[in-house]
Amino acid sequence: MKTNYWSVDKFVDNLENYPQIQQAAHLLAKNEVVAFPTETVYGLGGNAREDQAVEKIFTAKGRPSDNPLIVHIAEQSQLAAFVESISANAQLLMDRFWPGPLTIIFPLKKGFISNRATAGLDTVAVRMPDHPVALAVLKAAGLPIAAPSANRSGKPSPTTASHVKEDLDGRIAGIVDGGPTGVGVESTVIDCTTEIPIILRPGGVTREQLEQVVGEVQVDPALSDEKEAPKSPGMKYRHYAPDAPLYLVEGTKEAIQRHINEQRREGRRVGVLTTKENETYYDADYIFACGERAHLESVASSIYEALRSFNKQDIDVIYSEMFPTEGVGNAIMNRLLKAAGQRVISG
Structure with missing residues (x-):
C-alpha cells in the first residue's frame, strides 16, 4: 500500500477546507485509515461506525482486537447518536476539559458504533482532541473516528509524523503531518458511568484537576496491581517498550552509575534516561x-521521543531514573513502568 503524506500548517484559516485535510477526510469516508496529530500523540483514525475500517486499524497496528478504541468527535452534539446518557459529572468534565486530553467513558447506545471499536462492551470511550488539525479532520470527515495511537502495538507512542512513518509507512492510507504534539502522553481516561468517577488511565489531565471539578475521584486498582484486569483502552497489554530492556532504578544517581559500570564491564552498550x-x-x-525534573510537563512531552531514541543507538540495556507521581508525574511513571514491563531495581 502507498501511504499518502500531507504536511499541513495548523495555523491556516478554515483548515477543514484545506485540500490536504479534504483528501484525508475522503479516505476516512471510504473506510481507509489515516494518521493525524492530536495534542497528546498522533492517532490512527478510522470510521468508528464500520467494522471494515476498525479492522484496518487493528491490522495496521498489530493490535489485539479485544482492546477497545477511543472514539474521537469534533462536537458534543455528536454524542446523541451513540451515547445512552450523560451523567452530571460527565457534563461538568466535558464543559471544563473538552476539547482536551480527557477521554470519558459513557454508557453505549447500541447500533451506531461498530462493536469492533467497543470490543463488544456496553460502554464507549470518547474524547474531543484539542488540536486544530485533528478537529479539522474530524469536521471534514463528519464521522466519529476511532483512533488509538498511530504506532505498531507495544512500541512507544508517536509524537511526530516521522515516528508514524517509521512504524506504519506502507500499512496505512495516509499521514497528516501537523508538527510535533504538545502534551506527549495520551489522554486521561475516566469512567463516568459510576457514582464516583474512576480514573482508568492517567494522562494529560491530572487527578488533582479532575477533583477540582467533580470532587472525589477514584483510581482503577489495575493501575497499581498487575493481577487486576484493566478496563481502559490501551492498558491491557504491554506498551511503549523500546527494543532494549528498560529498568527503572529506585535509588540515587550513584546507584544508577554503578549499574551502568557493571553492564559496561560485561561489554554491553548502556543508555540512560x-x-x-x-x-x-x-x-x-x-x-x-528527557525535559526538566522541576517541570514534569517537559518530561511528559518528550518521554516517547526518549524511548524511541534508544532504538537508533544500538543500546543493549537502558536505565531510567524514577519520577514523582504527583500531577502529570503519575502518567509518566505509568508509561515507564509499562515500557519496563514493571522492572524496578533498588539501589
Missing part, C-alpha cells in the same frame, strides 16, 4: 535528557 539537571553526571554510551 534522565533529565537536564542530571545529564552531565552520567558516564554511559548514550544519554537522553
Whole structure:
C-alpha cells in the first residue's frame, strides 16, 4: 500500500477546507485509515461506525482486537447518536476539559458504533482532541473516528509524523503531518458511568484537576496491581517498550552509575534516561535528557521521543531514573513502568 503524506500548517484559516485535510477526510469516508496529530500523540483514525475500517486499524497496528478504541468527535452534539446518557459529572468534565486530553467513558447506545471499536462492551470511550488539525479532520470527515495511537502495538507512542512513518509507512492510507504534539502522553481516561468517577488511565489531565471539578475521584486498582484486569483502552497489554530492556532504578544517581559500570564491564552498550539537571553526571554510551525534573510537563512531552531514541543507538540495556507521581508525574511513571514491563531495581 502507498501511504499518502500531507504536511499541513495548523495555523491556516478554515483548515477543514484545506485540500490536504479534504483528501484525508475522503479516505476516512471510504473506510481507509489515516494518521493525524492530536495534542497528546498522533492517532490512527478510522470510521468508528464500520467494522471494515476498525479492522484496518487493528491490522495496521498489530493490535489485539479485544482492546477497545477511543472514539474521537469534533462536537458534543455528536454524542446523541451513540451515547445512552450523560451523567452530571460527565457534563461538568466535558464543559471544563473538552476539547482536551480527557477521554470519558459513557454508557453505549447500541447500533451506531461498530462493536469492533467497543470490543463488544456496553460502554464507549470518547474524547474531543484539542488540536486544530485533528478537529479539522474530524469536521471534514463528519464521522466519529476511532483512533488509538498511530504506532505498531507495544512500541512507544508517536509524537511526530516521522515516528508514524517509521512504524506504519506502507500499512496505512495516509499521514497528516501537523508538527510535533504538545502534551506527549495520551489522554486521561475516566469512567463516568459510576457514582464516583474512576480514573482508568492517567494522562494529560491530572487527578488533582479532575477533583477540582467533580470532587472525589477514584483510581482503577489495575493501575497499581498487575493481577487486576484493566478496563481502559490501551492498558491491557504491554506498551511503549523500546527494543532494549528498560529498568527503572529506585535509588540515587550513584546507584544508577554503578549499574551502568557493571553492564559496561560485561561489554554491553548502556543508555540512560534522565533529565537536564542530571545529564552531565552520567558516564554511559548514550544519554537522553528527557525535559526538566522541576517541570514534569517537559518530561511528559518528550518521554516517547526518549524511548524511541534508544532504538537508533544500538543500546543493549537502558536505565531510567524514577519520577514523582504527583500531577502529570503519575502518567509518566505509568508509561515507564509499562515500557519496563514493571522492572524496578533498588539501589
